[in-house]
Every structure is written in C-alpha cells, then in structure tokens.
Amino acid sequence: MPRIPTVELSRYLLAGHIASPGCLRNARARARAATLLPGNNARAALGPSRQLQPRLQQQQARYLTTETTPLAAASTTTTPPPPAAPFRKQLKEQAKALKKSGANKKKKSSDNQTVPGWELTVGIEIHAQLNTSHKLFSPAAVTSFNDSPNTHVAPFDLALPGSQPLFQPATLVPAIRAALALNCAIQPVSRFDRKHYFHWDQPAGYQITQFYEPFARDGYITLYARDGIAAEDGEQIQIGVKQVQMEQDTAKTIAQPGEVQWLDFNRVGVPLIEIITLPEIHHPATAAALVRKVQMVLGSVDACVSGLEEGGLRADVNVSVRKVGEGGKPIGELGQRTEIKNLSSFKAVEDAIIAERDRQISLIESGGKVLGETRGWSLGSTETRRLRGKEGEVDYRYMPDPDLGPVVIGQDLVQRLKETMGILPDEEADGLMGRYGLSAKDALALMLLDGGARVQYFYNVLDSLEERLAGEGQAVPEKGAEHATLAANWCLHELGKLTDSVSSGSESSSLEGLEGLQMTPQGESPLVPSSSLASILFHLHSRTITAKVAKDLLWAVYRGEVPDQDVTGYIDTNNLWFKELSEQEYTKLADEVLQGEGKVLGEFKKWKEGKMKAYPQGKLMYLVGKMMREGPEGRVEASGAEKVLRGVLERFLEG
Structure with a gap:
C-alpha cells in the first residue's frame, strides 16, 4: 500500500x-x-x-x-455538497452538548458513597515491606530502589538445587510491632506454608507464606471522621483485622519492547506482612481512609520502609454488592466478590471501588452474573479491566513447608515490644490538635508527609523556637500558642512551596541539583535545618522582620546563601530589619487612606446601624492593603495596620 x-x-x-x-x-x-x-x-x-x-x-x-x-x-x-465540519470542531461541539445535558458530569466523592437499593462490601489486603536489613529466608541484604539489578541475591532466592530456606529471626521484630499497633493477638506458635503457582517472578514455583497459622490474629483499627471516612459512617467506625501473616516477596518484572520481560531478583525473598481485614467496609472513602491510616500506623512504629506511593505498600481490594430491602436490610448472602490488584494511591483505592461497584450493579440489573476474577485498575480510568479468572485455595495447593520449622514467639519479647511502642497516630493527632491548636487536616498532613519525618521536624523547629522565645524573656503558653500555629503553617505550606518549585522547574537556575528537602527520619533537613527555620520564625513572631523578608530568608537558606546558618547575622549584614511605623504614623496613614472612600465607609455605617449582620471584613482588608501600598516601603506590617485601622474606624463610626 x-x-x-x-x-x-x-x-x-x-x-x-x-x-x-x-x-x-x-x-x-x-x-x-x-x-x-x-x-x-x-x-x-x-x-x-x-x-x-x-x-x-x-x-x-x-x-x-x-x-x-x-x-x-x-x-x-449542480452544486458540490457542503464541506464536512472539521473533526476537532465536531468533538468540541459534542463535548459542549454533553456538558450542557449534564450526562458526563462527575459526581463529587461525598455524593458517590452509596447507591440506592444496594449495599457495597469491601475487604482489603495490604502488603507492606518490613523495615529489615536481611531477607526473610536468606542472609542476602534487602536492596534499595537505586541498587543495581541482581546484586543482592542468595542461592535460595534463585531456587538453586540444594538450597534451603533459613529463617531470619530479626524480621520478627518489625512484624510484631506492626501487629501490636493493629491491636492483634500475637500467636505463640505460627507456621509457614507453600502457596504453589508458576510464574517467572517466582523461581521456586511457590511462595512461602502463612496461610493456616499466621503469627497474629483478631485485631482492629479505629477510624475517625478526621481520617476522612464517609459521612455515612458517622464520627468513628471500627474495622476488624482477621490476621497478619509473614510472607516473601517476588522478583521485580521490568517490561521491555517486543514482549520481552527483564527480571530483577533483588526483591525475591524481601520480607512482607500481609494485613487482611474483615469484609466490614461499606463506603469507598472509608476504604481509602483505612489504607491511609494503616500506612500511618506502620510508619509510627518503624515497621514499614515506605508508603503506598513509594512502593513499600501495596493494596488489593475485594469488592461485592448485594441488594437491600426496606429499612436498608441486606437481602441474601454476600455477593460474588472480585479482587482489584496493586492499587498505588489512596485516590486509586476509592475510585477503583466506585468503578467496580457500579460495574457489578449494572451487570446484575441487566440480567448478567458477576464472576469471581482478578481485575486491574489504571490511574485516570473510569472502569476496571479483567486480568484473569480467580484462583481458589485448591488451585494454590497450600501445604506446610517441610523445610521450615514452627516459629515460637516468647511472651517476654511481645511484652518488651509493647512497652516500647511509642506514640501511635491517634494519640499524636490528639496532641497536635489539643496542645498546639492545629486543625485535624494540618495535623494529619504533618504526620503523613515525608513518611512521618515532617512532624518530627515540626517538633524540632518548635523546641528551638520556644528556647529562643524563653531566652528573650517572652512567655511561652503551654496550649494553643500562636507561635505553634505559625511553626506548623511554615512546616507545611512554606516548605511545600520550596519542593513544588523544584519539581516544577520554576527555580531551576538557582536550585539545580537539589532534590526536595532530603528529610531524615530524625526530622532534620540538611538544606533547611530546623534551627534556621526556628530563627526565621523567631524574628517574624517578634515582628523584627516582615513576612516577605521571612520568605526571602527561607529561600536564601534553601539555596545555601546563608553562611553557617547564621540567619540573624545575614539579616544584619543585608539590613533586612523591620522598622515598623509608630502608632501615630499608622494613624496618620489610616486617615489618609480613608480619604475618598465614602462608599466603603458607608458599608461600615450600615453594619453599625444593624442593617448588615456580618462585619465587613473584606472591606477592612481592602483598606489594610491600601495602607501597605501607600505607606513607606518595608515599614508597614499587616497586623499592625489592621489593629490601628480598626480603632480609627471605630472612632469614625462613633461620630
């Protein structure tokens, strides 16, 4: 052709x-x-x-x-037929018509948690990589993501003839910590089983796991409204954990052009725990909240190496639907479940469940039958896709592993680990909200960022800031202090702007080679030390520098322009101190700003006379902004201008 x-x-x-x-x-x-x-x-x-x-x-x-x-x-x-409309124009017109009709309008998450006449049931299996230095059944080192392929492999990892598994007892420590944090009962004796299947990522032809006698059972996890559960679940809900079992990971498959697969055996034998919940979740948002909460819990007890987005956590969800009758009572047994594999984000968990729920309901209503199968999900999709038929227990041919003896866990070890658990997420969130006055959203964000290291960074900044304040004779309140809210805001938002600029490339010329904040588990950043941020916030809180100067200082520290992290010396050298207007100067500036603002003043008069319920805060901030623009550059501070302006307006309204 x-x-x-x-x-x-x-x-x-x-x-x-x-x-x-x-x-x-x-x-x-x-x-x-x-x-x-x-x-x-x-x-x-x-x-x-x-x-x-x-x-x-x-x-x-x-x-x-x-x-x-x-x-x-x-x-x-004879006239020729009219030319066809351009294809792009046709698509555009179709999209406009769909938008006008509302046919393609996507429901909000809060409006898409239930389907009238149907009950959704979800159970979740979460695989987490344990924070250990050796593999589960070999002395080979656990690899990092950057290590060269096939460089950390023992004979047993490749299933070479004659090689046998050698259980590494140290892997029990993070596993038991995780199970205790999930309120599980640790079993004194557990055993390993072989799960048989043939695939190129499992060279032995079977995976070693704990199916019949896992090391932990009968736990639960409590979710609160602040965790992001569906409104239909109320203020809190408790989800049961059926069991937690240890198992080995498989090889990493790397797809290549031409239907070629490369195998990296570094990951074979890496120790995992599988957390299996009971089928007690009935709303997609609650399922996503549970995975998020489990990640926080595992991170708080140092059991897991990384989170969902980084690949250290994988979630599989089992979805089924059934009809409900009058009063919302379910009709019949649980419906046939399908499994959606390897969801890689919290949003993917919620979206995939919604898509599969809607698919099953549509199939049943059209007279079809839901089949037990494994399905997949891609980010941005609107529906799940079939991967393979569901294999049952008989297909896997579970059997006790003849090469491994029972695992005996002493009660003294369990008690010791229980006593050294540290602070769990719920207790920490209560402290951030109660003692420091943070919102639930900010508290959870601090706890999730950088694998939990950001909240430790916040504590380090706060300790340094309070030490500076106390040294200057300033009172440090124990609860709900303004300086704590200030520190949390900067640890969340202003530091976030640094990393956003690096990832977007907007500051590429000055930040070349920098990668995020490089936060350590101890809550320290070599690029923005907690002591440097605390020094910036001390001067900002004391109103000796402006907010704009403070933000410029943060960038200077991040770029390495502040020698020896001496923030105070850098301010003095560059003459960045804030020389704020006196109260008399503020009053004079306010009087000048109010000239010619009769319409705005009329709004305040209406409020004073009771004709407006709400105080015209927007008009007030408009006047504050005008003061900052018309006042001497670098000498007007928003809070000081607002305080004086309120007094001037009050005197004006009193006649």
Whole structure:
C-alpha cells in the first residue's frame, strides 16, 4: 500500500476531506457519464459486467445526484455538497452538548458513597515491606530502589538445587510491632506454608507464606471522621483485622519492547506482612481512609520502609454488592466478590471501588452474573479491566513447608515490644490538635508527609523556637500558642512551596541539583535545618522582620546563601530589619487612606446601624492593603495596620 502524504492525511483527520483517486472517484466519474446518456440506457452504458448491484446502488446514492439533466444544465446548476465540519470542531461541539445535558458530569466523592437499593462490601489486603536489613529466608541484604539489578541475591532466592530456606529471626521484630499497633493477638506458635503457582517472578514455583497459622490474629483499627471516612459512617467506625501473616516477596518484572520481560531478583525473598481485614467496609472513602491510616500506623512504629506511593505498600481490594430491602436490610448472602490488584494511591483505592461497584450493579440489573476474577485498575480510568479468572485455595495447593520449622514467639519479647511502642497516630493527632491548636487536616498532613519525618521536624523547629522565645524573656503558653500555629503553617505550606518549585522547574537556575528537602527520619533537613527555620520564625513572631523578608530568608537558606546558618547575622549584614511605623504614623496613614472612600465607609455605617449582620471584613482588608501600598516601603506590617485601622474606624463610626 503506498504511503499517504501527510497533507492529505491531515485534511482527512481535520476536515473529513477524502483525496483518494481510487474506487470512490471512479464511481463518481461513471455516474457522471451515465447522466449524459438518453432514457434508460444509463445502466447499459456501464457494460454487462459493470451493472450496479442493489447494495452498491445504495452506497453510491449517499454520494451521487440521482437526477439526470442535460449537460448544460448540469454544468450550471449542480452544486458540490457542503464541506464536512472539521473533526476537532465536531468533538468540541459534542463535548459542549454533553456538558450542557449534564450526562458526563462527575459526581463529587461525598455524593458517590452509596447507591440506592444496594449495599457495597469491601475487604482489603495490604502488603507492606518490613523495615529489615536481611531477607526473610536468606542472609542476602534487602536492596534499595537505586541498587543495581541482581546484586543482592542468595542461592535460595534463585531456587538453586540444594538450597534451603533459613529463617531470619530479626524480621520478627518489625512484624510484631506492626501487629501490636493493629491491636492483634500475637500467636505463640505460627507456621509457614507453600502457596504453589508458576510464574517467572517466582523461581521456586511457590511462595512461602502463612496461610493456616499466621503469627497474629483478631485485631482492629479505629477510624475517625478526621481520617476522612464517609459521612455515612458517622464520627468513628471500627474495622476488624482477621490476621497478619509473614510472607516473601517476588522478583521485580521490568517490561521491555517486543514482549520481552527483564527480571530483577533483588526483591525475591524481601520480607512482607500481609494485613487482611474483615469484609466490614461499606463506603469507598472509608476504604481509602483505612489504607491511609494503616500506612500511618506502620510508619509510627518503624515497621514499614515506605508508603503506598513509594512502593513499600501495596493494596488489593475485594469488592461485592448485594441488594437491600426496606429499612436498608441486606437481602441474601454476600455477593460474588472480585479482587482489584496493586492499587498505588489512596485516590486509586476509592475510585477503583466506585468503578467496580457500579460495574457489578449494572451487570446484575441487566440480567448478567458477576464472576469471581482478578481485575486491574489504571490511574485516570473510569472502569476496571479483567486480568484473569480467580484462583481458589485448591488451585494454590497450600501445604506446610517441610523445610521450615514452627516459629515460637516468647511472651517476654511481645511484652518488651509493647512497652516500647511509642506514640501511635491517634494519640499524636490528639496532641497536635489539643496542645498546639492545629486543625485535624494540618495535623494529619504533618504526620503523613515525608513518611512521618515532617512532624518530627515540626517538633524540632518548635523546641528551638520556644528556647529562643524563653531566652528573650517572652512567655511561652503551654496550649494553643500562636507561635505553634505559625511553626506548623511554615512546616507545611512554606516548605511545600520550596519542593513544588523544584519539581516544577520554576527555580531551576538557582536550585539545580537539589532534590526536595532530603528529610531524615530524625526530622532534620540538611538544606533547611530546623534551627534556621526556628530563627526565621523567631524574628517574624517578634515582628523584627516582615513576612516577605521571612520568605526571602527561607529561600536564601534553601539555596545555601546563608553562611553557617547564621540567619540573624545575614539579616544584619543585608539590613533586612523591620522598622515598623509608630502608632501615630499608622494613624496618620489610616486617615489618609480613608480619604475618598465614602462608599466603603458607608458599608461600615450600615453594619453599625444593624442593617448588615456580618462585619465587613473584606472591606477592612481592602483598606489594610491600601495602607501597605501607600505607606513607606518595608515599614508597614499587616497586623499592625489592621489593629490601628480598626480603632480609627471605630472612632469614625462613633461620630
């Protein structure tokens, strides 16, 4: 087939124009010639072998004029069909029509938690990589993401003949910590089983796991409204944990062009725990909140190496639906479940459950049957996709591993780990909200960022800031202090702006080579030390520098422009101190700003006379902004200007 010129292809795609010299053009020429013949000889003119069949006549009727006219009339009256609208324009018009009709309007998450007449049931399996230095059954080191492929592999990891598993007892410590944090009962004796299946990522032909006798059972996790559960679940809900079991990971598969798969055996044998919940979740948002909460819990007890987005955590969800009758009572047994594998974000958990729920309901309502199968989900999708039929217990042929003895866990070890658990997420969130006055959203954000290191960074900043304040003789309140809220805001938002600028490339010339904050588990950043941020916040809180100068100082520290992290010396050297206006100067500036603002002052009069319920805060901030613009540069501070302006307005309103 000859190559189609790019110009002709673009005309077809964008304007629907066909420029082919083939069958269609020839058919038009033959029909045009037929119109020149008299009477009924039009068909005969094509010859016996070219007589048109009925179907071809119908096809030509879409393109050809059926009337036969004299040559002169045809040359003057026949007009070409109107050109087709460009393809992009057609798509745009279709999108407008859909938007106008509301057919493609996506529901808000809060409005998409239930379907009238149906009950959703979800159980979750969470695989977490344990924070250990060795693999589960070999002395090979656990690899990091940046290590060269196939460099941390022992003979047993490759299932070489004669190699046997050697259980590494140190892997029990983070596993038991995780199970205790999930309120599980630690079993004194547990055993390993073989789960048989053949796949290239499992060289032995089986995976070693704990199916019949796991090391932990009968736990639970409590979710609160602040965790992001669905409104239908109220203020809190408790989800049962059926069991927590240890198992080995598989090889990493790297797809290559041409249906070629590369295998990295560094990951084979890496120790995992699998957390299996009971099927007690009935809303998609609550399922996502549970995965998020489990990640926080595992991070708080140092059991897991990283979170969901970093690959240290993987979530599989089991979804089923059934009808409900009057009063919301379920009808019949639980429906046939399907499993959605390897969800890689909290949003993916919620969206995939919604899509699979809607698919199952639509299938049942149309007379179909839900099949037990494994399905997949891609980010940005609107529906799940079938991967394979569901394999049951019989297919896996579980059997006790003959090469591994029972695992005996002493009660003294369990008690010791229980006593050294540290602060769990719920207790920490209560402290951040109660003692420091943070909102639930900010408290949880601090606890989640940088794998839990950001909240420790906040504590380090706060300790340094309070030490500076106390050294200057300033009182430090124990609860709800303004300086604590200030520190939390900067640890969340202003530090976030640094990393956002690096990732977006907006500061590439000055930040080349920097990667985020490089936060350590101890809550320290080599780029923005907690002591440097505390020094900036001390001067900002003491109103010796402006907010703009404080933000510029943060960038200077991040770029390494402040020598020896001496923030105070850098301010003094560059003459960045804030020389704020006196109260008399503020009052004079406020009087000048109010000149010519009769309409704005009228709003305050209406409020004073009771004609407006709410204080015109927006108008007040408009005047404050005007003061900052018209006042001496670098000498007007928003809070000071607002305080004086309120007094001037009050005196004005009193006559």
